[in-house]
Amino acid sequence: MSTTPSLRHRLAQELRDRIRSGELAPGDKLPSEPELAHGRGVARSSMRAAITVLEEEGLIRRRQGSGTYVTYRPAVENDLSRNFGVGAMIAATGLGPGTAEETCELEPAPPAVAAALDVPVGTPLTALRRVRTADGRRVVVATDWCRAEHLSPDELRDMGQGSVYTALAEKGLAVDHGVASLTPENADAEIALSLDVARGALILTIDQVDSTAEGVPVLVSREHHLADAFSFTVVRQGPGSEGAS
Amino acid sequence: MSTTPSLRHRLAQELRDRIRSGELAPGDKLPSEPELAHGRGVARSSMRAAITVLEEEGLIRRRQGSGTYVTYRPAVENDLSRNFGVGAMIAATGLGPGTAEETCELEPAPPAVAAALDVPVGTPLTALRRVRTADGRRVVVATDWCRAEHLSPDELRDMGQGSVYTALAEKGLAVDHGVASLTPENADAEIALSLDVARGALILTIDQVDSTAEGVPVLVSREHHLADAFSFTVVRQGPGSEGAS
DNA sequence: GGCGGAAAGTTGTCCGACAACCTGTTAGTG
C-alpha cells in the first residue's frame, strides 16, 4: 500500500498544496510550464501532465498563449462528493467527532442490503451500529454492513477507533468509490430515541454502497443525519463542455 | 462560443462516447496508446493527454506495464454533481419535464440572495418563479434570481422555453460551476399549495449559487423538490489518494 | 495621443527515444 504514486501525481499534489495553502491565490497566474519543470528538475512533459490533472479537477485553467491561472472555485467546507465517512464529515464542520454507542455483531442481511452486496437475503453479515456525536451532541445514527468473510465482528471490534475503510483496506479490499442516495425523512421513534430528539425531527438519510476499484461492493451503510446539525453541500460542474443528451 | 476545444479534449470526448456507448465495457482493456494514436492520426502524447483526462474523471484506470482498463464505475441515473438545472434532473429520471406555472418579474432582493449576488438588500432583481412538472405531476417549485442588468425580466420572458443558463451564456455570462446546499424540510402551506400535496410532505430544498469561470456569482436559485418524486444520488470519490486531515 | 506591427512569452502538439513495469512463455531443475 506504500507504492509511490506516479511522478505526475506527486507533482500534482505539490501544486495542489501550494494552491490550498494560499501561496497561489484564485486569479493568480502560475509560473510557466518550463519554469515549473526546471524548478523541480523534471521534464516539461511531466509537469504538463501534472497540470492536466489539476485542470481536470477544476483547480486551474489554461489559456493558450497567455498562461495558467488558479480558478475562483470556492473551497467548500463540507463537500458530499469528497468527504468520506461520518467522522470526516463532522470534522469538516470544525467539530470534534465522537461515538456514543457502538454495537458490532452478526445480523441477517435485510433485503436491500443483501441485494447491494450480492448475497442471499438473511445471510449473516457483520453489522456495525454506531451513534456518532459532534462536540458531544448526538447527530448521526449509522449502520454499516459488510460480508462476514471480508471482516468479522471480532476483527472489527479489535480495530477500535480505526475507520472501517482502513480495516477493509488492510484486508486488500480498499474502497475506491461509493454511490450515495439522499432521502429526507422525519425521525421515527427509534431514531428519535437514539439521537435524543423529538419524533418528527428532520433527518437526511444517506444510503451508500462502497465498492472496490474492481467494482465489487464491499460495504453498505445507512446513515441518519440530524438535518439542523449539518449543511450538506455539493459542487456541481457547469453545463459547459457536456453536449446535450 | 463555438471555439473548438483543444485536441486532447476532443479525443477525450471520443473515448468517452465509446465507453458510454458500451463499445468499451467495464473491465475491458483499451488498445495501447500508440495504437489509439496511430488510429486517429495524432501523436502519442496528445492521445496520452486525452487518456489522462478520462483517468482523472475516473472512467479508466492505467496500469504501467499492463494496459489501460475501463473502470467498473456505475452510471448513476441522477447525479447531483453532474446534472444541472431542474429540467435535466427530471429528464434524467426518464420522465418528461414541463412547467405548470411561471412568473417573471422584478423583485427586491431577500437578504440571503442579496449577499450571494453581492448587491444591497432590496435591490430589484429579476426573479423567475416556476412550478416544474414530471409527466404532468408537480414535483418542484423553484425560484431563480439574477441581477437585472444581467438579464431583465423581459429578456427572460422572450427566451421562452430556453434554459436560464443558455440565456446567461448568450450575454457572455456562461455559468461554470455552482455550489448547492441541501436541506430537508416539511412543506409549509405555500409549498403544499404549489405542489398540490399535504402540508408537512417531505421536501428536499436545494439552495444553489452559480458562478462564472471568473468566480462572479450570476444566478441564485432555491428549489423545493418533492422528496418521493426523486432519488438524489452522488458519486463519492474514495479516500484513496487523499491524505488525512 | 492613437495606431499598427514586430517581438517576446506561453500553451498546444508533434516526434523519437529510453526506462520501469507487467505478463505470458520457455527452458531448466528437482
Add this chain to the structure above:
DNA sequence: CACTAACAGGTTGTCGGACAACTTTCCGCC
C-alpha cells in the same frame, strides 16, 4: 510431472527537443 527462474515482448512512464498557434507587451510611426 510440478515448480522455479530467466527471458522476450508489450505497455505505460518519463525525458528532451522542436515547432505551431496564440496572447500580451512594447516600441516606433503616423
